[in-house]
Amino acid sequence: MRLRKASLPYLLLLPGLGWLLLFFLLPLIYMALESLKTGTIDTGFRLTWEFSNYTNALSDYSEQFVRSFEYAGLATLIAFLIGYPLAYVIAFRGGKWRNAMLLLVIVPFFVTYLIRTLSWETILSDSGIVVSTLKSLGILSEDGRLLDTTVSVVAGITYNFLPFMILPLYASLERIDPRLLEAGYDLYGRRRDVFFRVTLPLSMPGVVAGGLLTFIPAAGDFINAQLLGTPKQFMIGNVIQSRYLVVADYPTAAALSFLLMAFMLIIVVIWARIAGTEALLGTEGERA
Amino acid sequence: MTAIRRRGFDWLLNAYAGLALFYLLLPIAVIIVFSFNKPASRFNFIWEQFSLDAWKHPFAVPGVQDALENSLEIAAVSTVIATALGTLTALALVRYEFKGRSPVNFFIFIPLATPEVVLGAALLSQFLNWGSPKLGFATILIAHVMFNLSFVIITVRSRLIGFDRSLEEAAQDLGATPWQTFRLVTLPLIMPGVVSGALLAFALSIDDFVITNFNSGSTITFPLFIWGAARVAIQPQIYVIATMIFLVTVAAMIATVWQQRRAERMASVRPDEPELALEPARA
Numbered sequence: 406m407r408l409r410k411a412s413l414p415y416l417l418l419l420p421g422l423g424w425l426l427l428f429f430l431l432p433l434i435y436m437a438l439e440s441l442k443t444g445t446i447d448t449g450f451r452l453t454w455e456f457s458n459y460t461n462a463l464s465d466y467s468e469q470f471v472r473s474f475e476y477a478g479l480a481t482l483i484a485f486l487i488g489y490p491l492a493y494v495i496a497f498r499g500g501k502w503r504n505a506m507l508l509l510v511i512v513p514f515f516v517t518y519l520i521r522t523l524s525w526e527t528i529l530s531d532s533g534i535v536v537s538t539l540k541s542l543g544i545l546s547e548d549g550r551l552l553d554t555t556v557s558v559v560a561g562i563t564y565n566f567l568p569f570m571i572l573p574l575y576a577s578l579e580r581i582d583p584r585l586l587e588a589g590y591d592l593y594g595r596r597r598d599v600f601f602r603v604t605l606p607l608s609m610p611g612v613v614a615g616g617l618l619t620f621i622p623a624a625g626d627f628i629n630a631q632l633l634g635t636p637k638q639f640m641i642g643n644v645i646q647s648r649y650l651v652v653a654d655y656p657t658a659a660a661l662s663f664l665l666m667a668f669m670l671i672i673v674v675i676w677a678r679i680a681g682t683e684a685l686l687g688t689e690g691e692r693a
Numbered sequence: 694m695t696a697i698r699r700r701g702f703d704w705l706l707n708a709y710a711g712l713a714l715f716y717l718l719l720p721i722a723v724i725i726v727f728s729f730n731k732p733a734s735r736f737n738f739i740w741e742q743f744s745l746d747a748w749k750h751p752f753a754v755p756g757v758q759d760a761l762e763n764s765l766e767i768a769a770v771s772t773v774i775a776t777a778l779g780t781l782t783a784l785a786l787v788r789y790e791f792k793g794r795s796p797v798n799f800f801i802f803i804p805l806a807t808p809e810v811v812l813g814a815a816l817l818s819q820f821l822n823w824g825s826p827k828l829g830f831a832t833i834l835i836a837h838v839m840f841n842l843s844f845v846i847i848t849v850r851s852r853l854i855g856f857d858r859s860l861e862e863a864a865q866d867l868g869a870t871p872w873q874t875f876r877l878v879t880l881p882l883i884m885p886g887v888v889s890g891a892l893l894a895f896a897l898s899i900d901d902f903v904i905t906n907f908n909s910g911s912t913i914t915f916p917l918f919i920w921g922a923a924r925v926a927i928q929p930q931i932y933v934i935a936t937m938i939f940l941v942t943v944a945a946m947i948a949t950v951w952q953q954r955r956a957e958r959m960a961s962v963r964p965d966e967p968e969l970a971l972e973p974a975r976a
Contacts, residue, residue, distance in 0.1 A: 625808025
């Protein structure tokens with residue numbers, strides 16, 4: 406009986422964890438082997454421990470790598486600048502409208518990702534209202550466009566991942582005890598002081614989580630660059646997708662995937678150092 | 694002076710938040726409006742004239758109905774599997790102390806921190822090496838359960854953490870078997886978490902393009918259909934279907950919120966106050 410009890414958690418874990426081991430971890434091992442092969446789709450690929458696949462992939466596609474992180478960083482920053490004030494207003498001034506406003510924040514998720522990206526194609530198109538307004542204001546030159554530029558791709562990425570930024574920000578702001586802010590004011594803190602010394606530091610877990618949740622999918626995205634950009638805006642995701650599915654150059658694509666994952670892990674680890682792993686894994690409050 | 698400045702700032706902040714909400718909603722409004730358009734070209738980008746044609750025949754685009762059916766079927770099946778497996782995993786992680794719990798917690802987090810394109814590519818590598826199953830319905834299903842699992846586990850786990858174990862002990866003191874306790878006490882109490890996990894899984898599955906794109910073979914889901922169509926033509930029908938999915942989701946969302954409110958109200962008539970509850974027993 407005691408033995409059965411001790412094995413119970415493992416039995417409960419087995420199906421879910423087994424699935425992840427078999428279809429998440431094992432595939433990574435297959436991909437690792439794939440990345441060290443040589444050959445072509447016609448002659449077949451052979452495992453030759455070709456580590457130069459990595460250096461070649463990195464030097465051939467460094468441009469797309471850099472661009473991915475630039476776009477993702479920019480999108481994360483803009484999402485923060487848009488999202489923080491909104492999350493602040495919902496958390497501290499939402500009142501009875503709080504839940505309704507939160508619902509509006511996640512409304513974009515109710516429309517298929519690809520279609521909301523296509524919608525941006527409509528909004529930013531050459532004959533659309535945004536372009537014509539900017540032209541009449543003289544901000545955009547007569548033959549200027551927004552579609553197929555960096556602007557449209559970054560705008561699309563920012564839009565698509567904005568709720569991932571707002572929700573964690575809201576969660577951490579909402580948790581702040583308003584009495585702490587009152588104490589700040591009672592001690593003659595000006596608004597600015599109270600915000601920068603109390604509110605912002607206390608909301609840091611949300612900033613860190615939101616940043617991560619926005620940055621990771623943004624850096625790996627290829628849909629926005631494909632639909633709203635041109636090959637000049639292509640990111641590393643576009644390269645991986647076409648190397649795998651169009652060119653069938655599996656070793657390069659696999660090496661690129663691992664490089665992307667490695668860069669991400671480095672960023673997550675740095676982030677975790679700042680935030681603490683508990684906040685990141687969401688395991689705080691569990692029994693030790 | 695400062696009062697006026699403060700009020701001015703308040704107003705500005707609210708206006709800024711309003712603009713942010715406008716930005717979030719604008720593309721959705723465009724989709725709904727353009728579903729009533731009668732475009733002159735193959736692409737539904739320029740407003741021509743109001744028309745109900747697309748709404749009268751929403752599935753008139755060849756292939757779209759099959760794609761939708763595939764999407765719904767995959768979402769339903771993968772949701773059931775991922776929710777069942779994920780709930781069991783979450784139970785093990787919160788309720789039991791065992792060797793290797795924190796590595797497992799970390800391992801579950803990794804798929805969430807992995808770019809989708811990597812998840813899709815890795816799984817494809819494995820299927821290509823195995824040579825089976827043939828890329829198609831089964832491989833999409835496997836992929837969807839895989840990426841949904843971590844989301845379900847984390848959602849259910851967060852619900853379990855605030856769980857009052859004395860209720861289960863009470864059931865067992867009253868002679869309930871472990872299975873009866875689970876079915877009659879534990880499961881109803883964690884149900885809101887399980888339902889949220891399932892809804893999340895369904896939404897993620899029906900929306901997924903990237904991972905499906907790698908593992909679909911010749912099977913077409915709704916997002917894959919749009920991807921293919923986007924290069925050739927975007928009919929207003931696609932916007933009609935998007936609007937329909939949108940409306941159904943909003944309705945489901947409101948129904949869930951309403952149901953959970955009701956459940957909370959019913960739970961609040963419980964005689965025991967949280968303050969009176971004894972310290973949670975340690976296993």
